[in-house]
Amino acid sequence: MSRMWNKIPFKSSELQLTGTLNGGQSFRWNFDITEKTWTGIFAKTVWKLQQENNCLKYQVLGTLLEKSNKETEIFEMLLKNYFRLDVDLGNYYKKWSERDQFFKSACVQFYGIRMLAQEPVENLFSFICSQNNHISRISTMIEKLCKHYGEKICEVDSVPYYAFPDVEKLSQLEVESHLRELGFGYRAKFIKKSANQIVQWGGKKWFGSLKDMKYTEAKAELMKLCGIGPKVADCICLMSLNHLEALPVDTHVYQIAAQNYLPHLKGKRSVTEKVYSEIGDHFRSLYGDMAGWAHTVLFCADLKKFQQADSITVEQGNQRKKKKK
DNA sequence: CTGTGACCTTATTG
DNA sequence: ACAATAAGGTCAC
Numbered sequence: 001m002s003r004m005w006n007k008i009p010f011k012s013s014e015l016q017l018t019g020t021l022n023g024g025q026s027f028r029w030n031f032d033i034t035e036k037t038w039t040g041i042f043a044k045t046v047w048k049l050q051q052e053n054n055c056l057k058y059q060v061l062g063t064l065l066e067k068s069n070k071e072t073e074i075f076e077m078l079l080k081n082y083f084r085l086d087v088d089l090g091n092y093y094k095k096w097s098e099r100d101q102f103f104k105s106a107c108v109q110f111y112g113i114r115m116l117a118q119e120p121v122e123n124l125f126s127f128i129c130s131q132n133n134h135i136s137r138i139s140t141m142i143e144k145l146c147k148h149y150g151e152k153i154c155e156v157d158s159v160p161y162y163a164f165p166d167v168e169k170l171s172q173l174e175v176e177s178h179l180r181e182l183g184f185g186y187r188a189k190f191i192k193k194s195a196n197q198i199v200q201w202g203g204k205k206w207f208g209s210l211k212d213m214k215y216t217e218a219k220a221e222l223m224k225l226c227g228i229g230p231k232v233a234d235c236i237c238l239m240s241l242n243h244l245e246a247l248p249v250d251t252h253v254y255q256i257a258a259q260n261y262l263p264h265l266k267g268k269r270s271v272t273e274k275v276y277s278e279i280g281d282h283f284r285s286l287y288g289d290m291a292g293w294a295h296t297v298l299f300c301a302d303l304k305k306f307q308q309a310d311s312i313t314v315e316q317g318n319q320r321k322k323k324k325k
Numbered sequence: 326c327t328g329t330g331a332c333c334t335t336a337t338t339g
Numbered sequence: 340a341c342a343a344t345a346a347g348g349t350c351a352c
Contacts, residue, residue: 132345132349134335134345136346232349249347272326303347331352337343337345338342
């Protein structure tokens with residue numbers, strides 16, 4: 001059965017799917033090189049996306065959301081929210097470019113990088129997996145989480161798609177040993193224990209309260225979880241709790257900062273708490289209240305797979321990943 | 326408060 | 340080929 005494309009009009013210059021979906025924010029999107037489409041999952045729904053003529057086109061391949069006569073409206077609303085289409089990104093790129101020459105030159109090929117509004121649970125456990133790890137392994141680990149603990153949404157061409165699991169599922173007793181068997185290493189304990197803590201503190205309600213807190217309070221709260229330090233806490237604040245001034249300082253960002261902004265950091269062997277906040281504060285004073293978003297554009301520009309890479313190389317990278325079974 | 330090493334596993338590097 | 344290294348860190352001294 002062939003599906004129809006739905007269309008959301010949106011300037012292509014302000015939405016770049018490649019950098020946004022494959023730039024290390026979410027790990028659940030895959031590019032199909034022949035169809036030139038992106039397939040991915042959020043909100044218990046399997047989406048296929050494509051860009052054309054200033055339109056974002058989408059199909060829903062399957063969903064666990066309840067039936068409704070307003071389905072089209074709901075799906076459209078979910079997408080608009082996920083990509084934050086209400087944010088006029090052109091204005092912000094202009095502002096960041098005016099304030100920073102380095103940003104100005106970096107952003108040319110990296111137009112339209114949008115900060116996704118992700119779901120907190122997926123975001124939190126994905127970035128526990130991300131520590132001391134590379135993107136390819138992070139992706140396979142997250143797929144394992146979904147396959148073993150998530151609800152099946154549908155099957156397309158005999159490929160099953162799973163929703164990201166609930167916290168309750170991940171807090172079960174046997175999760176730690178099981179995840180170790182599946183190759184999660186020491187992150188297995190972090191996942192199980194954090195899930196447990198979150199359930200005890202109220203689950204969904206707890207995440208809701210983090211959105212209402214100030215950024216620094218929300219970050220401190222997150223860092224009480226097992227396996228969540230300053231960097232992952234900032235990722236969660238930025239990517240799913242709407243605290244856009246949060247600025248995760250990882251090895252890449254540290255290098256960028258030492259090379260281009262804060263040369264006195266060059267000799268340092270490790271990022272201490274003090275250096276960490278110095279870097280964050282520097283970028284916040286430079287870019288303002290959405291510094292984390294600007295930082296994501298720089299991070300994208302720094303990612304190896306995007307360097308001197310047109311989309312072809314990126315696509316080949318995905319192909320290889322898929323073949324590996 | 327700062328510095329250092331261990332920690333799981335594996336894709337990439339030389 | 341095949342070992343060493345680094346990979347979007349965190350925790351415990």
